[in-house]
Amino acid sequence: MVLRGYIVNCTGCFFFFSAQPILPRASGTDAQGIADGRNTEVVRMKIGFIGAGNVGTSLGKLFTQHGIAVTGYFSRTRKHAEEAAEFTRTHCFDTLEEIVQASDTLFVTTSDGAVARMWKDMKTLPIKSKWICHCSGALPSSVFEGADACGAQTCSVHPMMAVSDRFSAWEKLTGAFFTLEGNGAPHMQGVLDACGIQHATIQAADKARYHLASCVVSNLVVGLADWGTQLLEQCGFTPEQALTALTPLMRGNMQAICDKGPQNALTGPAERGDMGTIQSHMACLTREEQALYARLTRRLCDIAHKKHPDRDDTALTEYLEGLS
Numbered sequence: 001m002v003l004r005g006y007i008v009n010c011t012g013c014f015f016f017f018s019a020q021p022i023l024p025r026a027s028g029t030d031a032q033g034i035a036d037g038r039n040t041e042v043v044r045m046k047i048g049f050i051g052a053g054n055v056g057t058s059l060g061k062l063f064t065q066h067g068i069a070v071t072g073y074f075s076r077t078r079k080h081a082e083e084a085a086e087f088t089r090t091h092c093f094d095t096l097e098e099i100v101q102a103s104d105t106l107f108v109t110t111s112d113g114a115v116a117r118m119w120k121d122m123k124t125l126p127i128k129s130k131w132i133c134h135c136s137g138a139l140p141s142s143v144f145e146g147a148d149a150c151g152a153q154t155c156s157v158h159p160m161m162a163v164s165d166r167f168s169a170w171e172k173l174t175g176a177f178f179t180l181e182g183n184g185a186p187h188m189q190g191v192l193d194a195c196g197i198q199h200a201t202i203q204a205a206d207k208a209r210y211h212l213a214s215c216v217v218s219n220l221v222v223g224l225a226d227w228g229t230q231l232l233e234q235c236g237f238t239p240e241q242a243l244t245a246l247t248p249l250m251r252g253n254m255q256a257i258c259d260k261g262p263q264n265a266l267t268g269p270a271e272r273g274d275m276g277t278i279q280s281h282m283a284c285l286t287r288e289e290q291a292l293y294a295r296l297t298r299r300l301c302d303i304a305h306k307k308h309p310d311r312d313d314t315a316l317t318e319y320l321e322g323l324s
Contacts, residue, residue: 042068042190048103049073050096050118052084054163055135056109058170060088065170066195074099087167096121105131105187107157112136119144127152131184135159138211140204141182155184156207157192160214173197181207225250231284263303270300271307275316282323294323 047063049056052075060070072091075081085092093099100106100122108118115134122132123144128151132144141154161176163169178192178199185201192199202210225246232242256265269277278297282290298320301313 042194045105046071046103047105048099050106050108051075051110052080054166057084057166058163058173061170062173062195064088071102097125100125108134112139116143123150131187133157137214140207142204153184155180155182155188157188263306266303270297271304273311273313273316290323294320
């Protein structure tokens with residue numbers, strides 16, 4: 001096999017970057033798809049990461065494992081870039097200019113607040129015909145202001161998964177759903193397809209609502225779990241006992257939601273139209289907590305009505321509306 005490449009002078013040494021990656025390839029249909037030339041754009045791609053935190057390190061590992069060329073990492077914290085480069089068997093760049101020169105696709109995997117600041121430095125460099133991406137769930141691709149004038153295309157590439165570890169989360173990324181937004185989305189679809197990842201493309205106007213959906217089912221659930229453990233502690237449980245007791249319930253409920261959907265997974269007093277039990281719950285709560293409980297239960301009543309359209313829950317819904 002003939003490898004095509006070029007020489008880049010970085011930090012006083014010469015490094016070879018292959019147009020056909022020399023890193024370990026995945027087995028199966030993904031690797032075969034790259035090898036047999038069905039996606040030549042992915043074969044030619046050279047991806048660099050600006051920022052070497054959890055997401056950047058995990059994505060870089062995922063891409064290299066699927067035969068996609070990753071040039072390496074640049075980070076304001078040199079040690080982070082070195083660790084990510086070693087983990088992915090790629091290169092650690094000393095300057096922003098070097099990684100921009102060596103890459104045709106650049107992922108800005110910094111914190112959300114630093115994306116615009118990093119872009120300010122990037123757009124002074126030769127980025128014509130390059131693809132510029134970030135992985136924020138909340139920011140649209142338009143955070144790369146003026147990219148069109150620079151001749152670059154942009155994309156938001158967001159995994160709907162909490163990436164909490166730099167060196168192990170990559171193995172779970174293939175099971176995550178990714179969302180793309182921006183004029184560079186078609187380019188990035190090929191990368192995700194090569195990794196066997198499910199994805200969808202949304203509009204910039206929907207980005208905030210999309211991120212809200214993610215927060216409702218992840219971050220807000222954490223608040224409800226904390227509330228539940230506190231209620232058990234009021235019954236005499238230790239924090240550890242409370243979490244141990246609630247874990248099977250939480251896991252089973254979430255699995256049912258994932259397997260059957262919210263409507264078919266719904267159980268409890270709202271599903272049964274049991275006003276008496278709901279009123280006994282209210283007696284345990286502060287006025288502020290009652291309002292929150294009432295709003296959430298009112299939504300459950302709407303779901304229950306879809307399951308039991310012939311049941312009259314007017315009295316229950318009016319009771320809840322009076323408290324919320």
